[in-house]
Amino acid sequence: MQKIEGKTFNSHFEELEYLESLGFNVNPVRIECHNIKEIEKAILKIGEDREKLTFGIDGAVVKVDDLKFREILGATAKCPRWAIAYKYPPEKKETKLKDIICQVGRTGVITPMAILEPVKVAGSTISKTTLHNEDFIKEKGLMIGDIVEIQKAGDVIPEVVGVKKEKRTGNEIPFEMPKFCPVCGAEAVREEGEAAIRCTGIECPAKLLRNLIHFVSREAMNIEGLRRKYNKTIIR
Ligand SMILES: [Zn+2]
Structure with a gap:
């Protein structure tokens, strides 16, 4: 020193x-x-x-x-x-939408997630991002297998901004939101006037787990030593 x-x-x-x-x-x-x-x-x-x-x-x-x-x-x-x-204007990149999976949140909202061919955008590698809801997918006209455009401005979450429809090969698969919760199998419903589809299962493990994560979190009971261990595992 x-x-x-x-x-x-x-x-x-x-x-x-x-x-x-x-x-x-x-x-x-x-x-x-x-x-x-x-x-x-x-x-x-x-x-x-x-x-x-x-x-x-x-x-x-x-x-x-x-x-x-x-x-x-x-x-x-x-x-x-x-x-x-x-x-600088946000950086845009093209990549393949390999799959769309559905994640169940704390309140039972089923969120479609894009599984992407990993691509480097604005300094970080993106392989997964939210597609928000059914309307977002319809609006963009997304199909599984599509070449999509990803944008990331600063630190914000990457977003799918568009589809390269001219790059379609004919092997793309349309996506339908599930009729049943992918975790517990209970009926998934879309309430009138809502964009989200929700799992109606009372004992849905995904809801219980996410509720527990929220309950112990800093925003709620703040229970030290009991937290979600962050990793790449997707709760399906
Ligand atoms: Zn469920």
Whole structure:
């Protein structure tokens, strides 16, 4: 352990380079610019390269490098005047909708989930995402086996935004919501005016399990030591 004292810097770049030389993890994607044209170019370049990064980004930050100027510029009540974020449009990717499975929630709502050919979008690999309800699937005209377009903006949950109908081979299979709960076999009904289909089973294990998970959770009874162990297992 070594303590460094009295070291001063003129620019943010200098700071980052120094930290890097000490072995700290600093953002490797940084481009020094001298005018607005160079800034525009840098933003484009980062946007083009973002797929190759090992982490997801949804934007680039333009900062004043000279620390003296930073001090002069100061900050408003909310944010510094020497930094501004540029947001990229959400990243879109095509992948195959391999299957649609149904998950039963705490209140018995049966949610269709897309099982996707794993695809990297905005820094993370997506292999599963919600399809919300029957209407969403109908609206998009989704069929099992379709090539779909996935979008992920920032940290939000990935979404199926469209179907590439021109890429159909004729082997696609239409999807029907189940008439019975996939877990307990009780009748699944769609109430008038509701988008969701619910399991009517009183002792549905899926409902009981999800209720238990909710009951012990931080939002409810907050029972320490009793939690859902998060893993990739899908409760079907
Ligand atoms: Zn059920």
